[in-house]
Amino acid sequence: MKLSTTFAMQMVEELSTILSQHINFIDKDGIIVASTDKNRIGSQHMGAKRLVEDNLPYLVIESDNEYSGAKQGVNLPIVVDEEIVGVIGITGERNIVEKYGEIIRKFTQMYIRDEHIKQTRAQEEKMVSRFLENWLMHAHAVHEANFNDIAQSLGIVLNQPRRILMASFVGQESEDMLHKQGQLDQATRYLKRALSDSHNTYSLRIGTRHVFLLLDTFDEQIKEKCLKVKEAIFNAYAWDVRFGFDAFAHPHIHAHDAYIQAKKALNAAMSMPTQPVLGYKDLHVELFVNEISPLVRQEFIEKMFQNMSEDEIKEALKLCEVLYAHNGSISQAASSLYIHKNTLQYKLNKLQEATGCDPRHTQTIPLYYLAMVFMKSL
Numbered sequence: 001m002k003l004s005t006t007f008a009m010q011m012v013e014e015l016s017t018i019l020s021q022h023i024n025f026i027d028k029d030g031i032i033v034a035s036t037d038k039n040r041i042g043s044q045h046m047g048a049k050r051l052v053e054d055n056l057p058y059l060v061i062e063s064d065n066e067y068s069g070a071k072q073g074v075n076l077p078i079v080v081d082e083e084i085v086g087v088i089g090i091t092g093e094r095n096i097v098e099k100y101g102e103i104i105r106k107f108t109q110m111y112i113r114d115e116h117i118k119q120t121r122a123q124e125e126k127m128v129s130r131f132l133e134n135w136l137m138h139a140h141a142v143h144e145a146n147f148n149d150i151a152q153s154l155g156i157v158l159n160q161p162r163r164i165l166m167a168s169f170v171g172q173e174s175e176d177m178l179h180k181q182g183q184l185d186q187a188t189r190y191l192k193r194a195l196s197d198s199h200n201t202y203s204l205r206i207g208t209r210h211v212f213l214l215l216d217t218f219d220e221q222i223k224e225k226c227l228k229v230k231e232a233i234f235n236a237y238a239w240d241v242r243f244g245f246d247a248f249a250h251p252h253i254h255a256h257d258a259y260i261q262a263k264k265a266l267n268a269a270m271s272m273p274t275q276p277v278l279g280y281k282d283l284h285v286e287l288f289v290n291e292i293s294p295l296v297r298q299e300f301i302e303k304m305f306q307n308m309s310e311d312e313i314k315e316a317l318k319l320c321e322v323l324y325a326h327n328g329s330i331s332q333a334a335s336s337l338y339i340h341k342n343t344l345q346y347k348l349n350k351l352q353e354a355t356g357c358d359p360r361h362t363q364t365i366p367l368y369y370l371a372m373v374f375m376k377s378l
Contacts, residue, residue: 008034024089048087129204136259161249164262170240187237216249242269247280271377297374
């Protein structure tokens with residue numbers, strides 16, 4: 001087992017909080033790789049070298065001149081799984097430091113074992129993530145000869161229909177980006193805990209997207225859960241998160257299709273602030289919005305509202321959005337906007353004069369709807 005110098009340094013610093021003496025961690029070749037005495041890092045400790053070579057239970061050094069590169073103190077081998085991984089040294093007078101030797105050794109061995117377990121778990125999670133990523137992103141993956149065997153070895157259950165749910169945080173500007181990053185890390189951990197509430201739920205990260213393979217559940221249950229998670233994350237960490245999911249539960253051989261559907265739904269949700277959770281079934285115009293370049297979307301808006309400022313366009317489209325949300329009812333839309341219905345009629349008439357398109361006419365409503373989607377996507 002080879003320990004990183006970063007981990008070794010963390011370990012000796014942690015140990016130094018137990019007693020006020022200098023602590024050194026020496027590798028099997030007798031090189032001090034970590035020490036609370038920074039001047040000694042990288043130097044050779046001949047006492048520790050002899051301890052490892054002669055397989056000694058411990059080595060007490062009575063004076064600074066006894067071994068080259070060594071100082072007065074106690075040195076003990078660190079054994080993990082019957083292998084010497086290094087030597088821990090405590091600098092100081094024998095009668096002061098010797099009584100701490102066994103305690104420090106056991107603490108060190110426990111610390112290293114815990115780190116080894118973490119590394120093993122992290123490696124297993126990495127292997128699972130690679131398998132899941134290959135499974136979702138490549139349609140041919142399920143036809144590979146060893147696909148089922150690898151899934152079984154990783155403990156992944158394939159014979160259950162699943163829903164694919166994707167989430168992504170909305171980027172934001174901040175003067176204190178370090179603080180915002182800390183909040184994002186916490187929000188990410190919460191997101192994973194909240195949506196991985198079953199031992200048969202798998203999750204991974206692909207780029208900036210968080211992907212969850214859920215057991216079969218209804219669309220409304222997914223939406224309700226996502227909205228609760230979204231609200232909790234915004235209230236606790238001040239980050240906005242959007243969600244997209246597939247059309248229905250897919251068998252494992254069609255996981256790639258489900259992934260594509262969820263990705264399209266998430267792309268639409270990312271460009272639609274008023275609809276932070278979208279299923280593939282919810283997509284209409286949104287299905288192809290991201291296939292159209294931002295330049296063309298902008299050109300469409302400018303052509304339709306060529307005599308209006310950006311603020312005027314936004315206000316006009318807001319009126320249309322509320323009007324269409326109430327199925328064209330002037331009274332209900334005006335009430336929702338807290339204005340008189342005559343005022344709304346006047347604004348809509350002015351909009352027709354400016355664009356040449358009546359926002360209440362069935363032939364031109366699609367143009368306004370498209371403009372709304374394009375504006376939100378930009």
